[in-house]
Amino acid sequence: MSGSRKVTVAASILLLLSLASSVLLLRRVDQVRSHATLEEVLYFSSPKWIKRMSLGYDGLLADIYWTRAVQYFGSRHVAHATDYKLLAPLLEITTALDPKLIVAYQFGANFVAPKPPEGAGMPDKAVALVEYGIRNNPDNWKLYYELGFIYYYMDPPEHAKAAEAFDRGTKVPNAHPFLRVLAAQMAQHAGEIQTARMLWQAAYATTQDDLIRKNAVTHLRALKVDEDITGLEKMVATYQEQTGMLPASFNALVGAGMLLGVPVDPNGKPYQLMFDGSIELRTPEDFPFVEKGLPPGYKPGPPKLH
Amino acid sequence: MFAIETINLEKTYAVGFWRKKPRVALRPLNLAVEEGEVFGFLGPNGAGKTTTLKLLMGLVLPTGGTARILGKSINEAEVKAQIGFLPEQPYFYDYLTAKELLEYYARLSGVEPKERTGKIDAMLQRVGLAQAILHDPKVVFLDEPMSGLDPTGRREVRDLMEELKQQGKTVFFSTHILSDAEALCDRVAVIHRGELRGIGRVAELTASVAGKVEMIWNGNAVPAGFSGLGAECHISGDTIRAALPEAQQEAALEILRRERLRLISLTPVRSSLEEYYLQKVNSAAKPAGVAQ
């Protein structure tokens, strides 16, 4: 074939080959790089520096850093990581570039404050982040909510500070009336399950972010399990008082008129009545965050948000 | 084997954003140029001369037909070592000196510049021609080689083309200056609106028009007897030119002797290439057939 045809064919083949190899090599490069781009974040001692360097394109850069933060957290979460040391810096940079990005503060409250593996375990940084958000968005009541949330879930919990945060929020015009209820609840019934449930419901309702909502749902399910099991164990104790024996099975409790049927967990699987009268979950790994119903010596795995 | 041969070589451009309006730049062209010929390619501006040359050089890809130079298809790059091309209004790399430029061209043609130092010259106009011939090609293509040159330059180019012919090279050049073609070419072709209109040997096309002579003499006015001779007269300054049938030649000479007018010349009338050209350009389009 003529010279030109030969060249066309050769060039086309070479183009396809190099396209394929560049894609393959790119994936390799990505693997090796892993979080190198993100770790550069640690080199910036001050987020203000980034803001100056961004030459006015703050919004776009904020979006990029926000995307990186979500990805960082999400991918590490799936890989069952035990630390998220870059999450706080990433969110700090994001909010330095765009102080009005409310969801970033919410993300910080939900995932920077809690201990690993649920979060980064840096409640102080979370508090600083949200306070920064409040300074820049004084009229956004949601941020006061987040602040109270962080205090409540500290270890040990700071119920008084949580109540105070909610209270501050009630003074914001257009604050959701619900905040007042939370403030009162926190002041008087801080340790109860009902309070925790309200908080998680609020967390779910105040955001559109997928991960935060999934996290809230997981917690609510855990609370339901805790509540169920507390109730069931009380029933077992009552039964024992009344009959002097432990119930052999749930049917005994049904017979005694305490239950209508075999109780099931939120997934529909029946709880298990153990020989010593305690109640256990059939599949505890379905319910991260539960505090009751776990077999002795059970070590909870990392939470799965799905 | 012909030096240059085209077989139904054509080019149509698809113009317009949606490529719906085709513009025919060259209709199927059939041409054959012998080795050692000087061939003139004549036509008005926009007729398709440069398009044809670019097709032959491989700068533009044909939409139909083929072309061969020295028997080889123009698609083969090796054939280009044997051809030289001077484009119309050429422009050269302004960051190179003329010497560097010509050395560059020599190397690209596979020739060591030291072998050709004689031809490497210093003037831009000659650079154009120099780069076309310094590698001693067998076939030389020139696109409007006289354009923009002063009379001295034109004379030099004509002399050079004569020299190329003496060396037995084939020269294919396009022009719209007919006197150059008439002086230099063995054969010419006329192209108009992308179509070959005529082709022929210059000697035949400018042959004597049978039976006519032209007389030139000094005088201010046409003598009385001339009108009866069927002559066409032109007066310019103190010279009169008259074209008349050969049969009346003696009668005319008699009148001049009687009037004591001084004869300057008496020559047979030759038809000019210009007439042939105009006739071909103005006639209705019709296929010219395969040229010989």
Place this chain on the structure above:
Amino acid sequence: MSRVVHIASNTFREAVRDRVLYNLVAFAVLLSGAAILVGQISIDIERLVVVNLGLTAVSLFGVVIAIFIGIGLVSKEIEKRTLYTVLSRPVRRWEFIVGKFFGLTGTLVVNTVCMAIGVFAALLYVSHKFQASDRWILVALYFIVLQFLILCSLTLLFSSFSSPLLSAVFAFSLFVIGSFAEDLRGFAGMSHGLTQGLATGAAYLVPNFSALNVIGQVAHEQAISGRLIAYNTGYALAYSAMAICGAVLIFERRNLK
């Protein structure tokens, strides 16, 4: 093959004699000097500033040079008709493209070497000696050269079919987008459906400049893994080959009016 070499060296000569180049190089040298000054203001981090600013200058100015010279490589020759006398010789069209590519990258390599000497000189001035970790700066420079390889192939690709202005716009846009290529892939990973398909396709086609930018790491004296060097080299070669093939294919069929 020697024709490719001749075209390459001619392109190199053209670039060197283009006065634009000297202005840019001078500017870059000045910037390196400024880095020393800035470093003296913020004590303790002079080295950091010199490396950061110096390497960034080498990278950015190289990008500007690559684009400025690259966009005209083919289109200028067509516009000025200097191409006619070249292609009427036994020069194949692909040889022309490949020759131009090597000429341009050669220019940039030489340019980078000159500017790198400036950076090292500045570094020596502030640190008074070289340290072992300085060898990673060489790796960063090598990666910058790989970036130029890709960018040159892209400008050549665009120059083979579009005007200088558009070529510059495309090339510069791809440089910016390519610097965020890793984020683009992240975004593609998070989206769904058709968007994901399109975003993933784009994310893999866009040149991966972000992985070739290790200036921050090197400034903090971090090592670069050998595997990364190998993969990046392979990637840059493959990507450039792809763009050059594209340029060759386009140019093969181009009518030079």
